[in-house]
Amino acid sequence: MTERLPLFPLGSVLFPGLVLPLHVFEERYRRLVADLEAQPEDVPRRFGVVAIRDGQEVAPVRDTDEPAGAADGFGPDPVRALHTVGCVAEVASAQARPDGRFELIATGTTRFRLLSVDASGPYLVGKVEELPETEGPGAGALAAGVVQAFRRYQKRLAGARESTLAAEQELPDDPRVLSYLVAAASVLEVADRQRLLAAADTTERLAVELELLRRETAVLSRLPSLPAWELTRAAVNPN
Template sequence: MTERLPLFPLNTVLYPGLVMPLVVFEERYRRLVADLLAQPEDQPRRFGVLAIRDGREVAPVRENDRPAGPLDGFGTVTGDPLEAIHRIGCVADVASIREQPGGRYELLVTGTTRFRLESVDAGGAYLVGETETIEEQQGVGAGALASAVEQAFRSYQKRLAGAREATLNGEQELPEDPRVLSYLVAAAAVLPAPVKQELLACPDTAQRLGRELDLLRRENSLLAWHPTLPATDLTRQAFSPN
């Protein structure tokens, strides 16, 4: 299925099922939110989230912009936006919008489905893309891999809690669905943005789980040797099974 979506490039990766708060303060994205608010109430408020490639920022090009190379002095893309953003992203459904003083907005969104960006229209206030939905395939051996990933992830959480001298409040309930588990682990693990993007782009659930199992085993080994490595709190990730 194809769909024309407003695009919201971010320095992070959104996954299906992940609940993400956003604070919108840049003018072009305030325009995006204002346009969403202007839609009829029975029309879904949604946009596409795409991760920005390292060292890039994305902005529409104006006809009267001064000529420049791929990046201007402020790090803003003035050439082809497709060079600055990853092509596989996630649709964000807007759960709530709150307007704040100064024209800012606070959004709460939930990732729903993955998409592939086919083309970009940069002629408006913000980027708009032609997107194609990516249907999730389970792949071979997803069930067995999910069990192994769950075990490795629980060990990972405990090692991180030990590194932070924190205490886990009981054993976290993890989803039984291999697909949902794969996205939860991808969202919760402390990994570089390119690796998180790689996990989003995996062609099926089994390949994502297999990659996560390798990563978790590596991280558990590193934490065993270096128990004081810094890490963020992985026990409070907001996640929806939808």
């Protein structure tokens, strides 16, 4: 089943269950949020977040008085500038500023595949199909391995010694929820995060995470210790 969703391209990847704060200042995305806010209260305010492909032109920052076309900055074929697997975001709160900007809080819900893009309006609108969530064989065993690898990775990230462990945070038992939490909490390049989002099932995502966590832990073990907040702090996503 397909549907049409307004699109919000970003230089980052949104995962199901992840909270996404956005400072919306560009005119086309202000229009997008305003249109969502104008919907009846019982209609979910949903839009699609898609990551911009590495090496593609990013929509330029413009003065608020200068309107941007829907496809400005994405070339003649916006589909080629965007990754084809994205995540539906549902607006939790939208605070309008006096100058027309918005402070937005949204939550990732379900994954979708981008089939085509309509650039005829004030912002991009995608024709998308929802991607099913399947577990796959062996997810439980892989999840146990990912938990161990993630804890080692966190300790390296925080500069802690293996022998001096602080109280460990609880991780979910559900392999799918775990796979998305680890994907969101790990400091990875957009290409790696996109690979995790697009995984065929939970088993594949956990297997890729195990590979990435081992790689990143090995890299961190060769670097001087840094406080975790130095590596993980992230600014609010601009549009």
